[in-house]
Amino acid sequence: MKALHIITGLGVGGAEQQLRLLLRHLPVDCDVVTLTNPGTVAEGLTADGVRVMHIGMDGNRDLSALPRLARVIRAGRYDLVHTHLYRACVYGRPAARLAGVRAVVATEHSLGDSQMEGRRLTPGVRALYLASERLGSSTVAVSATVADRLKRWGVPAPRIEVVPNGIDVDRFRFDPERRERTRRRLGLPEGAYVIGGVGRLTRGKRFDVLVHALTRLPDDHWLLLVGGGPDEPILRRTAHEAGVAHRVLFTGERPYVPDGSPGPDLPSLTSAMDLLASPSMEESFGLAAVEALASGLPVLYASCPAIEDLPPSAAADARRVRGGSEAYARAIAEVRAAGPRPRTAPEVTHHYSITRSAARLMDVYAAALSSSSSSLSPLGASPS
Structure with a gap:
């Protein structure tokens, strides 16, 4: 299996460092794309032998990032795309579908009751998130609490999987x-x-x-x-x-x-x-x-x-x-x-060991890859 992880940035933060730790334990050939800020964690990933690519996105409304991202995904011939953090999910899921990728998984790392990654949960933020969520195979919540918040937002319960963050005990x-x-x-x-x-x-x-x-x-x-x-x-x-x-x-x-x-x-x-x-x-x-x-x-x-x-x-x-x-x-x-x-x-x-979390995520990947080809057909294509 070959997977691409898309994340908003790679400065030092919980989601960013969790991604690096996870890639050390996933039995998958993985590359990483960062939309912005290829910082300290990008350097660490590179030192680990992970290929890191930078899209160079210029702000939240840089729509030119979408076709650039789709080209990267298409060229990499990935079996699965996994997005992390709000902006990467909003851009990464449609880009993956445009590129005809087989399965799209997203992890919701930081959804609170009133904010997500520091941005207020306005109706516009919610609408954009839900529109892109429908283009994925499943959404991973890092806790049962986040899963409940996603359900209240309108994400269908069958599309939500709980995979807790992991630590190296x-x-x-x-x-x-x-x-x-x-x-x-x-x-x-x-x-x-x-x-x-x-x-x-x-x-x-x-x-x-x-x-x-x-x-x-x-x-x-x-x-x-x-x-x-x-x-x-x-x-x-x-x-x-x-x-x-x-x-x-x-x-x-x-x-x-x-x-x-x-x-x-x-x-x-x-x-x-x-x-x-x-x-x-x-x-x-x-x-x-x-x-x-x-x-x-x-x-x-x-x-x-x-x-x-x-x-x-x-x-x-x-x-x-x-x-x-x-x-x-x-x-x-x-x-x-x-x-x-x-x-x-x-x-x-x-219970929160990184090996356990990685194994659980592999189950999510397997389920996404086994989904029907019609549900994962590229945008604009007819179901086979």
């Missing part, structure tokens, strides 16, 4: 030597209690809540923010104005998988933490929380479908927190007062 396993090495590298004082926050530094992630929570906690509490984004200057200013800038560390973007870049990778940074806090109110999965659990960390979260979709006892070290900085400060203090716990991963993290 072994790479996140706690290593005390890695913890000490990473903490020294970060310049953390001995005995510091480190609260971690992982994700894009954007307003929706609400990391300012953790900065303000730090002001209500003893001086040996530190905040480690892992990620990059447009709100980094704002968060730095917030920490300075709150008088806690000396206890807030920014690592910048960190890879989920090794890529040879300087600085510790994400598993090393989770080893250095004592707790992970995720105050984001609207998540489609909650990958950082699952990775933290795999590292044996207690987790405080505002929204995490990956945990909420499981039985209550499945992730005993995860706790939902409602409220702002005061609520998070109180919850952090309670976790610390309970004392240190063994840094072992709960069994539930294996």
